[in-house]
Amino acid sequence: VSQRANPHMMNPFIDASDQKAIYKIPYQDILFIESEQKKSVIHLLKKTICVSVPLYRILEVLPKETFVQTHRSFIVNLKNASSIDKSQNPWTISFFGSEQLAFVGRSFKDNIMQIIRPTLDLHTGK
DSSP states (O other), X not given: OEEEOOTTOSSOEXXXXXXXXXXXXXXXXXXXXXXXXXXXXXXXXXXXXXXXXXXXXXXXXXXXXXXXXXETTEEEEGGGEEEEETTSSSEEEEETXXXXXXXXXXXXXXXXXXXXXXXXXXXXXX
């Protein structure tokens, strides 16, 4: 996995490969990345790509302002996250245009709440 960012390009991407192909994946297309054993599964809107790279190595090359580790097994693209359901344990993250879910681990909750500050608080207090 390697990072390619041309300052003249609007869509930076990550290079990844599996046994079948080499992929150029725009950051904007990644919903989340999930660790499965010693591999990582990159979840896109319409497909998944499995790479033989540990999650921590992928996190090193992704832009920190967009991608956040939310669980020991998940990295989430915050730009594609539509909601966080705090009523479940662990918390679940939903994505625009997808039924796939990612999770927020207990030790990551405070960090997530600091990063995602709602501009509207709809809690009525009643």
